[in-house]
Amino acid sequence: MDRTTTLFVINQDTPDNVISEVADAAAEKQARLSCLLLGPAPPLPTYAYGVPPYGAMNIPPNWVKIVEKEQQALNHRVNEVEALLARSGPAGDVIGHLCATTDIKHLVGTRARVCDIAHIAPHLHDAPDIMREAAHGVLFRSPIGLMLNAAPYRPVSRVFVAWNSSDAAAKAVHAALPYLLAAQEVVIGCFDPVITADKEGADPGTDVAAWLSHRGCTVTVTQYPSGGREIAQCLQDRAKEGGADLLVMGAYGHTRMVQAVFGGTTRTLMEQTDLPVLLAH
Template sequence: MGYKTILVHVSNLDRSKEILNAAVMMAKIYDAHLIGLFVVPGIHIYPSVSMYIPAEALQSHKKFHLEQAEKIEALFDKTTKSEGISAEWRQEESYLPNISQIVIDNARTADLIILGQADEENDDANLIEVPGDVLMESGRPVLVVPYSGTFKTIGDHVLVGWNGTREASRAAFDALPILKSASQVHLHWAVSVKPDSDDKTLLGTDLAATLARHNVNVSTETNVNPDLSAGDELLSYVTQRGADLLVMGGYGRSRTREFIFGGATKQILNHMIVPVLMSH
């Protein structure tokens, strides 16, 4: 079992090198076919503002993104050919500024999706929603690469966040190819309130036993800290354990509720320090 088709979505030239490096790394490990995807977004028009957009502005917008696509494709081709990876390049155009649906359509037939963390302060509006949209709607595991940092390894030392939910279970099993080859896997009970009973499912004992039968070198740990949110606790443990990958379920409650009240998924997507594999 492994990832044999990997889709990497790249839309930002400045961060393309690290995202492509992560994708090539994963493709080499699993001898996978790598698909590169760039989507040219439509121009953003605010419905509250009635204005005429001249043809020159539309052409300039499209030209900018086509130039970005050409440079990213050249880097993709150079990197995959130098590493001897089976690869293909896809370039599509959206008539809408939100490109998520095109990424989702391409993602649904891949084993693993790789894309970059959204930078809410600097990204175009068309990119900010992509990670969350793909996570929610593609039905595939999503590996998100932070917008800052360099990652020489991904998946050698893994922290798995566990809280007994469907999303956490799916993430753990979607990550199984990585967990089987990892030198260390820590299964961390990621909640801030201790349960009333020693439930083996909730505490991760049963999951650890299942993973061990797959020859995963797994250990379990529980540290209840009511002063930390689940997201903050996971980030803290990533640092303490020196993990190079975090695996967790995404959006165990609705995105709207997380946006309003906060939640572990939003916290991690905004503040990740290592690549994160999420499943919904």
């Protein structure tokens, strides 16, 4: 990950030590750190008078002052984060935005398009709306991968790849290629593979293993039965059993709406905090 650019999504509550740790690692790798600091925009308080279309909307006279106060607080935090980066020494920038939750995916996606990997500050697991929309911006509005539960510069020696021959899985492997090439061992894990010519082939996982082996990776292919258990839990168990430092997985193989309503593998892996995960869609 030398000389790459990482998008680091934070908010005003992101601890200084978390930012400094990522910045120190970026400086060591001669990487560029692009910090996107998201602040919640104050909700617009409006009051209606009369009956539409003859009524009118009234905005309180102190509304501008409320926004200015929030913007000043955000700017102050931007300056503090810039000072943290200056002490650590990596190249980079800090951009702050006051935004509604629905705008986060657009802002994150736009920044992610000119970065190599994205990382969301771990404490944002406690702000699920921000986490969800930031992840959406990376996965659906940019071509890069999303790293959760570990800084992108953290070295890995064993990587577990969840493989099912889907477009999302293939994009995840491509996004994770720098980590795969640096790892001592790569395990390709196929769960309940569909062994047909038009699905995952006669020997699922061997095609991606051959490609990675040619690139210089030490690769093992394993096919697992889920036994009716949730795939997300099977993935975590197998990765941890093998001592994996990183799980690589395609995100949202099913539609985002289905996963939001019924749950799914991607949602479960995004919510857990024990295992470093690299996702791509």
